[in-house]
Amino acid sequence: MSEKPKISTMDRVNVGLAARYRKERRFKLFGLAAIAASLLFLVLLLGSIVAKGYTAFRQTEILLDIHFDPLVLDVNNLATANYAALVRDGVFALFPQVEGRQDKRILGKLVSTGAAYQLQDMVMNKPELIGPPKPIWVLADDEVDMFVKGHISRDVPESERRVSDQEAAWIDQLVAAGRLALKFNTTFFQAGDSREPELAGIRGAVMGSFFTLVVTLALSFPIGVAAAVYLEEFAPQNRWTDLIEVNINNLAAIPSIVFGLLGLAVFLNFMNLPRSASLVGGLVLTLMTLPTIIIASRASLKSVPPSIREAALGVGASKMQTIAHHVLPLAMPGMMTGAIIGMARALGETAPLLMIGMVAFIVDVPTGFSDPATVLPVQIYLWADSPERAFVERTSAAIMVLLLLLLAMNAAAVFLRNKFERRW
């Protein structure tokens, strides 16, 4: 009788144990690596944008001695005077040694074309400036700006560089004389769009976003809350209610661009509403955010315990009074949180607005709901398409502003939730 050595289950388990523990550690590491990678992506995304964009908040300016010559500036006709000539003379005065038309033309291009408008505004507002030369900081051209900020490298051979050696030498001279400096970029926050990067700002887009969001909030919040109240408190359990619920859930998952198609077909082509207006943008975004707000409001209503309703009904309140006086106030913080999150999503939305013509190049800052407008994300899209190097940093800066706005809105939502949310 041969006796086989008996292998106990324990032994078998022990044999494989080391390998299994290794597998276990490896699996856990995979999980950690996945999270680390995702966070790395986040850091990379935000980091690259900040790295590209932080320089846009400062802008190169050049100090010129502008001679507000009474001969050039006719007091009676200030609007049409030749301000560009004043700027040019100011630049030439800095470099008296430069001769020849060609060189002078290049020299004149150191300064932004916007400088003439800047002087015009100054003189129109303060005619007493006319007289002896005064030192005035004017905007530099975007390529000078890029060069000063180091985005155009000196190491590149001259033929492949947008700033020639001659211009570089002039810039160096200006820096040495203290006549060229980086100043806080007020234009970026005060101006509308422009083809010249140094004159382009986000004010128009921010105002457009503001008007659009006002329309969206004014329509989607009341309608959304009303719909949620009906579905939670009044709706009978029947087919129709089911249909509405399925509909709302599906709407929340429809690609945003389809809402743009709807806006184009219904609001623009059928109802003949003005193209590019923030009113139409707001309407389209209302349709988009409505499901979000309804879902959040319903969750919020659901979290109000039934005992509150029963108590109110018990002391003789009608159903409507119960809801208006007791349930809604208790559910309001949750609804507002949902609304803010919905608004944040609407603020970041681009695609449907492209469909309804909010991509037009619009210089003027919109002042009303039916003015042609663009919004911040669309402005980012437009600038991202522009070839000038200076627009890259402006795009990144606009993104930073957009992200800050979104962060502020989400922080407000979190704050609201933490401050007012009640656990029953």
Place this chain on the structure above:
Amino acid sequence: MPPSLLIILVLLLSSLAYWLGRRRAFLFARQPGAGKMHSRPGYYGMLTALWCGLPALLIVAVWQVAADPLLTQMAMKGVFAAKGSLSPDQANLLVNDIRNLVAGNLVAREVDPVLQAAADQYLGLMRISNLALATVALTTALVAAYLVLARIRPALRARNQVERAVEIILTLCSTFAVFITIGIVLSVLFESIRFFQQIPLLDFLFGLKWSPQMAIRADQAGSSGSFGAVPVLTGTFLISGIAMAIAVPFGLMSAIYLSEYAGPKFRATVKPLLEILAGVPTVVYGFFAALVVAPAIRDLGAGLGLSVASESALAAGLVMGIMIIPFVSSLSDDVINAVPQSLRDGSYGLGATKSETIKLVILPAALPGIVGSILLAVSRAIGETMIVVMAAGLAANLTLNPLQAVTTVTVQIVTLLVGDQEFDSPKTLAAFALGMLLFVVTLVLNVIALYVVRKYREEYE
């Protein structure tokens, strides 16, 4: 009087009516021997305000919708008589010209005196119409308010009537969602049907060539647009496929780690950070893809001796995948958390390690939910627009090579519809056909996903 002013006026009247109704109710309440009021005074005010405001606003709304086509028709009568017979397209063009004239937009060419006359006529008619509207609406508001005021008695059941009205308003608001869906379906369907009248459905679905550039004049070269959607669809699925190849492993592993391994503190810090990825607007991802990722991939490819298109599908897909990671992870997280603890305990009791439990017990149990969340993520990827508009190409190449440029459904919709368009050409209508395709595909994916998720939830509850 412009309609916006009229609406404000009606609202003001309505608040005045509220105050009057309330005051009248108070008067009754103070009167000795008038009996007890049925409702609180505010309800009488509200009833008056509702009767004053709602019918008038309804009239304004209906009038606004109905007046414009009527007025246009009246103004165009003279034009059509002067121009003789016109094709519908030309007629539409004329109507547009007049609209522009009325809106004060500059019309590029010389203004035709006939058109100018029509525009003037339109403006005149509109002035009359607005005046008539103001009269009718304000009279309605005043008469209705007066009638209600006169009817206020202690026995009037004001609260019940107001509550009934509010309930009707709430019901109407809740049906809004259905109307949106109907609106979407109708608007895409109508234009798509017009498209398919010109291009056969089968050519659209199975054609292998997509070049929607149509000639404006018939004698122009390259006038035949071809509308085969296959390359566009292939591009969409290629980019979505790359995105899912990134998002599913990363998202799923993150979800597993967060729900099974991570401590509460780690979870509380990392989860919101991941959610930031979901909150970043897509246009930012598009910028990132076009300016950082695409050049990086191209340079990397050049370093390896590969030729990579500067708008490669890989770049767009990669960034889209990053965007979808939090979507997959948070949905899967919920699903994994919903697996009952008893299943885990049973597995541990048999001596399985944590990873074995996850792989052999939890994932199979959570599979339907995970599949559902992946389907939802796919529908997000297919419908995603800005990343591909900024980072993917325009040319419809029929290829599965991720290093080449491909185009997607959403890119085509945007390029076909942004800018000036003629609304009858197959080129613009094609965008609606693509939109319908997109709508149907995402809808089907969502319905399946929701069905799968719901089915799964029922098993444990």
